Each structure stands twice: as C-alpha cells, then as structure tokens.
Amino acid sequence: MTQEELISLHVTKAVDARGTACPGPLLEAKKAIGTIKSGDIMEVLSADEGTKVDIPKWCAKQGHEYLGTIEGSGYFRIFMKKH
C-alpha cells in the first residue's frame, strides 16, 4: 500500500504503544487484536525501531495481513488487517 492509501484507511483500533520497549508493542498488538472483528484494520503506534520488523513477522505467523508502515515524527504507524 502507498503512504497515501495507509493514511486514508478506516482504522477500527489504534494502539498507542509508544511508551513501551520490545516486546511491549507486540504484546499490546496481540491483546488489542482480540477485541476487533475479522477484516477490521488495526494500527500500532510504536517508537521502538524493532517493532517495524516484529509486527510484519508476527502478522505473517498469525495470518493477519500486514498493510504497511508510515515512518516519521519519531515513531512508526504500523497497519494490519485482522484475518
């Protein structure tokens, strides 16, 4: 997805994990994704450099669709669609 497409996504759940270090953002994502429906979009905000690698790998293993990451402003916005 392009950055413009990511920005225009309808996000059902946004998880702000900027205050935590690895594995905090991953665990926040894991807990939050259980609260949304299949096909819903979730966004994870993280200031942890490792998260932008971790989340796509986690999505692949869990069957969720990783949509892309927006970088900038000192943190990452990582988007995924629940399977």
Next chain:
Amino acid sequence: MEPKKMCLGLFSGSVDKLTAAGIILGGAAALDMKVDIYVLLQGARAFRKDIGDNPDKLQMAENPALKEEFLQSLKNLKVKTWVEFFKEAKEITDVKIHICGLAGKIWGAEKLEDFIGIADDICGISAYITGAEEADVNLFI
C-alpha cells in the same frame, strides 16, 4: 491448528538472563505458543518465594559491575521485571513452569508453596527431556 511448542530449560538465576527469558516469553505469548519452562539449578533459587522479583537478591550473569546501570535502564525504558514478564505471558498463552525437584532441595525449597505463585509443579529430569523432545523450539538459558 495445533499451537507450536516452546521448551525452555532455565538454568540461570541471574537478573539479566531472567529478563532475557521474560522478553522471549513475551514473544512466544504473542505467537500463541504453548510453552513449558523447566527451571533447573540456579534458576530454582530465583523462583524461591523470598527471592523472586527482588533484584537485591539476584546477581548479574555478565558485567556484574553494571548491575545498577542495567536495572536503572530497564526502569527508564519501562521494561517489566522478569516476574512480571512471566506472569503476563501466562495470562496470554499456555505457559507451564516446572521446577526441578533436586534444584529446589539444593536451595532449601522442597514444596510448590515454597516458590513464587507462577510455578505450576515440581518435576524430574525425564519431564524436561520429554518436553524438549516434543517441542518445536528448544532454548536453554
């Protein structure tokens, strides 16, 4: 789908290695893995009820002179303590903590109630070998 299994032989009772084990457990929990932890020799001491999360009673495995700096950094980064990591992983996925019976005896703790509440049972070495044989991921810390 059958969950992937992780088997962790936890020999170490040092605060740095226990923290590493906790972080790895967090990852395993996020992936819905079934985890069996076999707590061996030095590890069993850290699980004693009177030690657990008290960093004053735990040493560093490496760079002992940097213990205070290490603990302060964890605090600044809002990283959970090793016991908190273990508890959180147990809340998210199936984590069973087995304490080696001999290890417990070495440190004067023979019964399950002598250990912190997250311990599930006391076991022998064949439980560890069987668990390791059946696991998809084997780690020894």
